Amino acid sequence: MDTIDHLDYDDIEAAARRIHGHTRPIALAPAESDGSLWLAMEFLQHTGTFKARGAANFLSAHLEEHTLPEAGVTIASGGNAGLACAWAARRHDITATVFVPATAPAVKVARLISYGARVKQIGDSYADAAAACAQFAAETGALQSHAYDNPLIAAGAGTLMQEIHAHLPSLDTVLVAVGGGGLYAGIATAAAYYGVRVVAVEPENCCALHAGLEAGHPVPVPVNSIAADSLGARTVTPLALTAAAGCDTCSLLVSDDAITAARAHLWDDRRLAVEHGGATALAALTSGTYIPEPGETVCVILCGANTTLADLDTPEG
Missing domain, CATH: 3.40.50.1100 (Rossmann fold)
Structure with a gap:
């Protein structure tokens, strides 16, 4: 059951059937008044992350x-x-x-x-x-089980993209943080089915997918980031690289300072408390690393919030 090295959309549909009624449906919030930017608030999921x-x-x-x-x-x-x-x-x-x-x-x-x-x-x-x-x-x-390198785990994560697309059928681009690649593999597989572009965002010093894409195969990378507790994989899963080959993916890196700033922005501007890994995808936008085209509809996945308010170091305190 767990030995396949790739995902199909059928795997995600099967996962959706199994978990229906057990997981919380995605909540989407418009981040811009013109509907060009949306936040997928998956940190509201059971256990505080998409991992459920x-x-x-x-x-x-x-x-x-x-x-x-x-x-x-x-x-x-x-x-x-x-x-x-x-x-x-x-x-x-x-x-x-x-x-x-x-x-x-x-x-x-x-x-x-x-x-x-x-x-x-x-x-x-x-x-x-x-x-x-x-x-x-x-x-x-x-x-x-495995934190990310398992087709059943990745297929379950892919149901998130299925739900996002149901709400936003005209979506052009989804931004997702990447650690070992389980969430990315599921998102990318579903996104390819829908024709949605994926922007994979990683910390500069936790960049297993980025390095794997450059090398053409999984390679070990250093793990040294403020988001390492959730994104600190030493190598990317082969499932993620296979998924990347089948979809329109852009791989971007952001600094720890950009992640911290994005996290502070979510709290100061919207009173959303997420962990550093949960703010990493948004950091690509707030830092200017990714600039959407005019008319592009973008959704950012806020994937986790297992944190405490005590470590939100923001100007407002």
Whole structure:
């Protein structure tokens, strides 16, 4: 079920069927009075990020196929994917064991515990947590999920684009933040079906997709960004590169300062509190890295808000 290296729109339609009634439908807000810019407020999703879509699809598909072991499910995560996995597992009374780096934000660890997950904090990076998770799965027989490199996870994420297009059928361009590429792969697959352009936005020092597109294959990159807790993948998934080959994609990089400024803008101007990864796509617009053409209709995905108001360092305090 999980071994395919590409996505089709049929996979996204199947995911939409599985998660219908379990996830919250997307809320769209106009950011400009002329309707040229829209904000997709996916941070209102269960667990605070789009990850709930993929987790719900992953577990529902395995339940359909009777491939869920008694040991439950396990996942390594910087925080958000673990939250989604724990939330989806709790809905089905499934044991979830979540491995996160010791550096994971305290707010995410606390929420994991509130969802009933068994939390294991290992090492200083996602790679350390992933290695421990793989060992745990091998020893216990638990079903190993992945934060982004899984077709069921990516297909679930792609349902977001399906819902956006239903509301905005004349949409020209969607801007999306990219970490390991799960969200991007789903968005790009659906966008290609609809003829929508995708602008993939990454931090300058967390640019796994950008580097992979330049090299033509996944390559390891440094991870050093204010948004690394949610976008800090060392390599992009092959699913993302395959999806990029099938759609109109523009890959852009933004600085940490631009991300911080975009995040502050959302709070100061709109009273929307998102995490740094959630503001990364918008940073391409607010920094002038991406300038829409006259008449272009653009939607920016605000993908996550697992943060605290205490770290919103803005001029208004």
